[in-house]
Amino acid sequence: MNKDKNTNEMLIILKELYQYKVLTIAILISVGSVFGYIQTISRTNTVTWTLNTIFLGLIPTGLIGILWESLIKKDFLRYVKDELALLLGRQCKPVQLINKFGIADITPNRESLEIYLRTAKHRIWILITHCLSLTALPGVRQSLKDMSSTVEIKILVLNPNSISVELRTEESSRLHGNLKRNIEETCNQVKEEFEEVKEKVKDVEIRFYDPYPRCCMFLVDSQILVSPLVIQKRGNDSVHFLVNEKNSDRKDNILFKQYEEHFNALFERAKKAVFLKIPKCKM
Numbered sequence: 001m002n003k004d005k006n007t008n009e010m011l012i013i014l015k016e017l018y019q020y021k022v023l024t025i026a027i028l029i030s031v032g033s034v035f036g037y038i039q040t041i042s043r044t045n046t047v048t049w050t051l052n053t054i055f056l057g058l059i060p061t062g063l064i065g066i067l068w069e070s071l072i073k074k075d076f077l078r079y080v081k082d083e084l085a086l087l088l089g090r091q092c093k094p095v096q097l098i099n100k101f102g103i104a105d106i107t108p109n110r111e112s113l114e115i116y117l118r119t120a121k122h123r124i125w126i127l128i129t130h131c132l133s134l135t136a137l138p139g140v141r142q143s144l145k146d147m148s149s150t151v152e153i154k155i156l157v158l159n160p161n162s163i164s165v166e167l168r169t170e171e172s173s174r175l176h177g178n179l180k181r182n183i184e185e186t187c188n189q190v191k192e193e194f195e196e197v198k199e200k201v202k203d204v205e206i207r208f209y210d211p212y213p214r215c216c217m218f219l220v221d222s223q224i225l226v227s228p229l230v231i232q233k234r235g236n237d238s239v240h241f242l243v244n245e246k247n248s249d250r251k252d253n254i255l256f257k258q259y260e261e262h263f264n265a266l267f268e269r270a271k272k273a274v275f276l277k278i279p280k281c282k283m
Helices: 002-019 021-040 046-100 113-117 138-147 163-176 179-196 254-269
Strands: 103-107 123-128 152-158 203-209 215-220 223-228 240-244 274-278
Touching: 113 138, 113 215, 113 223, 123 254, 138 179, 152 163, 152 179, 152 254, 163 179, 179 203, 179 274, 203 254, 215 254, 223 254, 240 254
Parallel strands: 123 152, 152 203
Antiparallel strands: 103 240, 123 215, 203 274, 215 223, 223 240
């Protein structure tokens, strides 16, 4: 019985020592190094001098280990854990907000507009100041012509006769020059493009809106490529946000809904300012 009891006590002691293994090792290193240093300090040959130097170096190493395990480690690890959690929280929050509002991408310009338009299966809605984006890039112009036979296309362009044109011209005259003339010329070019294929067109309508433009947008099915309008910056060269109809939780995205409602409201208010309307083809 006593033998078993002693064995159990020894196992408990060893378990405790293992739990504090680093501290135990540090103590053993310190004690052993001190003992070794004392034993070799009076010797003068090369081997004992080398051992003496090693033992002398191990003494502070063991002491540092004792201080780390007994005084520093717990507080240090807690500090690192708290700071790491704070850092990760700061980094994750923007990502969480982006996912919440269904932002799929952010681009510095409209270079990918042609590819984006060609993904349409049901509708293409465009809100722009003038049609330069649709006429200056051959790929975009051809994309709209090709897609017009299969999808609904609605285009809202700033009314060349509205006071908003004068305000926008004052802000960005260096970029747009005569904005009124640019609107009229580019709209006529787009009109000619659609009329060339009017026999195949499903549903195309261009209207003029009056309110001062706040953004440009290209709505394709369940996504919107939107860009805020800024002073002294072309729309083509502005930052664009690609917004999904559903957010990361597969719920309706309020940001998408607001932009879609904005377009619908402007389109409804512009019903008396129709520039081009090609009815749906009769089947």
